[in-house]
Amino acid sequence: MHALSCENLTKRFGDTVAVDGVSLTVAPGEAYGLLGPNGAGKSTAISMIVGLLPPDSGSVHIGQIDMGAEPLEAKKRIGYVPQEIALYPELSARENLRFFGRLYGLSGAALRGRIDEVLDLVGLTDRAKDKVSTYSGGMKRRVNIGAALLHSPDLLILDEPTVGVDPQSRDSILSGVEDLLASGEISLIYTSHYMEEVERLCDRMAIIDRGRVIAEGTKAELVARVGGDDKVAVTLDGDIDSARRRIESLPQVNGVSRVGDDSLLLTAQDGRSLLPVLLGALAGEAAITSFDVDEPDLEATFLHLTGNSLRD
Missing domain, CATH: 3.30.70.100 (Alpha-Beta Plaits)
Incomplete structure (x- = not known):
């Protein structure tokens, strides 16, 4: 069984084919990287994987759950961190996490305990009561990741999670993701323009261009395709x-x-x-x-x- 299985995903916008027959699988516990130039179709593919955008054709399965047939059940197993910060700036980190936790169906002592765990995981326990508007870009990114982890998803999707952050915050985010992966309890899809991040985190990766997967494999396998x-x-x-x-x-x-x-x-x-x-x-x-x-x-x-x- 795969943590994620996509088959022949296709999406058109008018005459433009944004995603053209993309198929990929992610194994349980695997970190999978998506690379591609601007406009390659990565974000559109991610939107279909998380159920924000219906495909024109093709299918997405999260574990054994069909996203098209059971979207709510499939989404419960996904933690999604978009490129843009998705937080309420006038709420504190703890208040933001409480809000998102309730959306996931958590409440009471279970929610409070999980918020404490997530704040510790992203290194923001001491700033938990401060408004997000007072945070640096890196701190906002870390809270954003924390919100996606509240419900202990099977699949975490990080879409350009280190854009606009300083090197120290960037390393902190990457180290936190490495710790998550070390548990073996979560699978990862990671998109980035920073090749060294994908090399550091991902077991396998795909290069997408003009809506198609043009190469897939480990770093060694991809480099070997080019030769040299x-x-x-x-x-x-x-x-x-x-x-x-x-x-x-x-x-x-x-x-x-x-x-x-x-x-x-x-x-x-x-x-x-x-x-x-x-x-x-x-x-x-x-x-x-x-x-x-x-x-x-x-x-x-x-x-x-x-x-x-x-x-x-």
Whole structure:
């Protein structure tokens, strides 16, 4: 059973196809990232997943519950944090959480206890009685996340949760999400323009462009689709030319070029595993004084697959 299963989701606005046959699954306890340029269809897909927008065709299941047939039951299992802050600024954090908790059907001691747990989780217990209007952007984001967690959802959806926050607040939000995922009791869909956030949190990810999923997999699988070797910079103390000849003969190495008087630049499929091989090959010939690996990254893969031209 999947925490989320979407099949052939399609949505049109007039002549524009915003989402075009998107299918994806999220396993229980899995963190799944959605990446895509502006206007790619991510927000429209999210709106259909959470039941805010009906698909023209296709289906969404939260666990075994069909969003189309049983929308209220499906939504009870989702915690959704939209891009825009969805709080009442003149209410305190505790009052906001009490309001949203009641919408989820919580009341009495159970609600009070859950509010205390959530405030502790997002690190705002000491500011719980202050108006949200007095909060920083990062604090508002944390309360927003807390509101989505009150009812202990099976699936948490975070849509650009760190936009406009300072680095410290951003790290606090990410650390909090990591703690949630470590419990194994919640699944996550995470959208962001920050590649390093998706890499940090997500087990798998999909790249959406022009309404379609154009690539899906782990970071390693996506990078491998594009291809490209790791670049390994090695500084040596010894006979550089002899060392180069020895390294060129290694089956793990695809290319070697000299850089300066004492350095070589290597290309290899798995640069991090190369160091012990080099140490063995160069024994008695040269000593390695520095070793640095530059791997193909997710951002380069994203640009390769979607193109780097700006579009809205």
